[in-house]
Amino acid sequence: MEQKEIELLQILEKNGRLSTETIAKMMELTAEEVELMMKKLEEECTILGYSTLVNWAKVLKDERVTAMIEVKVTPTRGAGFDHVAERIYRFPEVKALYLMSGAYDLSITIEGQTMMEISRFVSDKLSTLDSVVSTVTHFVLKKYKHDGIVFDKRDDQDKRMMVTP
Amino acid sequence: MIDQSYNYIADHINQLQPSGIRRFFDLASKMENVISLGVGEPDFVTPWNVIEASYHSLEQGYTAYTANAGLLELRQELSRFLEKQYHVAYRPEDQLLITVGASQAIDLAFRAILNPGDEVLVIEPSFVSYVPAIKLAGGEPVIVEATEQHAFKVQPEDIERAITGKTKAILICSPNNPTGAALNKEELAAIGQIAQRHDLIVVSDEIYADLLYDEPFTSFAAIPNMQERTILISGFSKAFAMTGWRLGYAAAPKAIIEAMTKIHQYTIMCAPTMAQYGALEALRNGQDSVIEMKTSYRQRRNYVVRTLQDIGFPCHLPGGAFYVFPSIKGTGLTSEQFAERLLDEQKVAVVPGHVFGKSGEGYVRCSYATSMQQLTEAMKRIRRFMEQFN
Ligand SMILES: Cc1ncc(COP(=O)(O)O)c(C=O)c1O
Numbered sequence: 077m078e079q080k081e082i083e084l085l086q087i088l089e090k091n092g093r094l095s096t097e098t099i100a101k102m103m104e105l106t107a108e109e110v111e112l113m114m115k116k117l118e119e120e121c122t123i124l125g126y127s128t129l130v131n132w133a134k135v136l137k138d139e140r141v142t143a144m145i146e147v148k149v150t151p152t153r154g155a156g157f158d159h160v161a162e163r164i165y166r167f168p169e170v171k172a173l174y175l176m177s178g179a180y181d182l183s184i185t186i187e188g189q190t191m192m193e194i195s196r197f198v199s200d201k202l203s204t205l206d207s208v209v210s211t212v213t214h215f216v217l218k219k220y221k222h223d224g225i226v227f228d229k230r231d232d233q234d235k236r237m238m239v240t241p
Numbered sequence: 242m243i244d245q246s247y248n249y250i251a252d253h254i255n256q257l258q259p260s261g262i263r264r265f266f267d268l269a270s271k272m273e274n275v276i277s278l279g280v281g282e283p284d285f286v287t288p289w290n291v292i293e294a295s296y297h298s299l300e301q302g303y304t305a306y307t308a309n310a311g312l313l314e315l316r317q318e319l320s321r322f323l324e325k326q327y328h329v330a331y332r333p334e335d336q337l338l339i340t341v342g343a344s345q346a347i348d349l350a351f352r353a354i355l356n357p358g359d360e361v362l363v364i365e366p367s368f369v370s371y372v373p374a375i376k377l378a379g380g381e382p383v384i385v386e387a388t389e390q391h392a393f394k395v396q397p398e399d400i401e402r403a404i405t406g407k408t409k410a411i412l413i414c415s416p417n418n419p420t421g422a423a424l425n426k427e428e429l430a431a432i433g434q435i436a437q438r439h440d441l442i443v444v445s446d447e448i449y450a451d452l453l454y455d456e457p458f459t460s461f462a463a464i465p466n467m468q469e470r471t472i473l474i475s476g477f478s479k480a481f482a483m484t485g486w487r488l489g490y491a492a493a494p495k496a497i498i499e500a501m502t503k504i505h506q507y508t509i510m511c512a513p514t515m516a517q518y519g520a521l522e523a524l525r526n527g528q529d530s531v532i533e534m535k536t537s538y539r540q541r542r543n544y545v546v547r548t549l550q551d552i553g554f555p556c557h558l559p560g561g562a563f564y565v566f567p568s569i570k571g572t573g574l575t576s577e578q579f580a581e582r583l584l585d586e587q588k589v590a591v592v593p594g595h596v597f598g599k600s601g602e603g604y605v606r607c608s609y610a611t612s613m614q615q616l617t618e619a620m621k622r623i624r625r626f627m628e629q630f631n
Contacts, residue, residue: 239279
């Protein structure tokens with residue numbers, strides 16, 4: 077991949093809200109060149125979306141819970157893990173799914189409105205899949221950092237003096 | 242009421258002007274919602290591995306003095322670093338000195354080499370400490386101007402013209418604070434020829450060496466035959482985002498380092514031990530962080546320069562450091578008036594150019610070491626401010 081494309085991806089990954097004009101200036105390109113590059117990267121699914129990282133714990137009415145589920149499965153002939161993976165990631169409440177090395181096979185990150193909802197997902201939807209051998213569910217108690225961002229805003233404070241030599 | 246104790250102060254200290262930066266700091270810090278482009282230090286916090294290493298050294302009880310010249314282990318690592326990064330060879334045992342910031346190294350260098358009345362050529366606009374440091378050491382600063390016409394790069398003829406029988410040294414700083422101008426190998430070599438011809442010492446402040454964006458950095462000491470007359474000064478403040486740690490160094494021929502160490506030994510003893518352990522980690526495993534920060538500075542430089550040019554300021558693209566130095570002459574204001582009104586009307590703090598020397602008049606220093614969010618807002622405000630002058 078071209079160096080400029082990588083630079084664009086790195087800029088966007090840090091801050092998806094910068095305007096095309098601003099990015100163009102940062103990269104010493106024209107706005108059109110940046111537009112074209114973004115379009116290309118979107119079309120080839122290198123850029124998959126522009127999302128916002130929300131700290132839902134700050135939203136009082138929102139009491140959603142997150143859990144990580146370790147899943148052991150038996151791979152299916154011909155499709156390996158992909159087939160059962162797809163059966164799992166199709167559920168909208170599944171936020172992330174990874175194939176892992178080590179003691180278990182699939183790692184699911186799941187979000188629900190209540191603990192009950194998540195336990196129902198595990199017992200009704202997940203455990204009933206043919207290839208699923210066993211599951212271990214861990215509930216998240218507090219999020220400190222996600223996708224490289226620390227949730228504690230004290231971290232963002234500019235601790236420098238206003239004017240220095 | 243005049244404080245009577247004023248009379249107790251030594252005359253040469255009374256005559257020393259306080260830095261013009263101070264006044265701006267006082268003005269800006271009284272106001273709210275100010276976006277500051279006046280900060281001469283990185284907006285990054287020190288890389289965590291460096292903090293952790295220093296932390297660990299404290300936990301392990303490394304809380305005593307180190308050797309006067311600094312931890313030998315740190316000097317050894319620094320020696321390897323200088324060789325690898327800048328292709329200059331310095332012996333850890335007697336050619337390197339760890340100091341309390343580059344600031345102390347500058348002070349030591351002049352105290353070590355100047356006899357009363359010796360002249361030092363200072364290229365202006367320059368960092369605010371140079372002239373006072375030379376005066377405090379009993380020397381005479383002689384100003385050589387680097388003008389916008391030459392992208393703030395000093396011209397060899399101008400250096401040559403300023404040399405007298407009393408000239409002892411030339412002080413250069415590339416990449417430069419406040420202009421961001423950087424001299425390439427040929428331009429450095431031209432200065433080297435003059436230094437050789439007149440047998441001058443070159444004090445080379447290379448604190449922004451790792452923040453040079455478009456070409457590889459050349460250390461003055463790497464210019465053929467120059468190492469023997471160079472005092473290379475640098476530090477951890479800028480590249481590793483370690484300003485508050487107060488750690489720098491000098492690299493020079495043995496006799497000069499010995500002389501500097503003598504002063505250092507009696508006045509400071511040694512640089513802070515925990516900071517030295519942090520620096521050791523910075524040299525060993527800090528390059529990835531430096532590269533990441535550098536990429537981010539370069540992007541912000543490009544953004545700020547192009548936006549200022551769009552707004553209508555003549556502004557050259559600085560090669561390094563994290564400053565741009567646009568001309569504000571078009572407004573008809575002095576740089577002091579410009580900076581005060583910009584602060585007052587739009588709450589953006591910049592530093593008026595004249596605090597960096599007379600030749601800085603007509604310019605302001607904007608530091609882009611602040612977040613893109615703050616920078617875009619600052620540029621909006623500056624654009625609004627400029628509407629009244631159209
Ligand atoms: C050109 C220059 N030299 C030296 C220094 C001082 O650096 P230190 O923090 O290492 O004392 C600065 C800091 O602003 C600087 O800009």
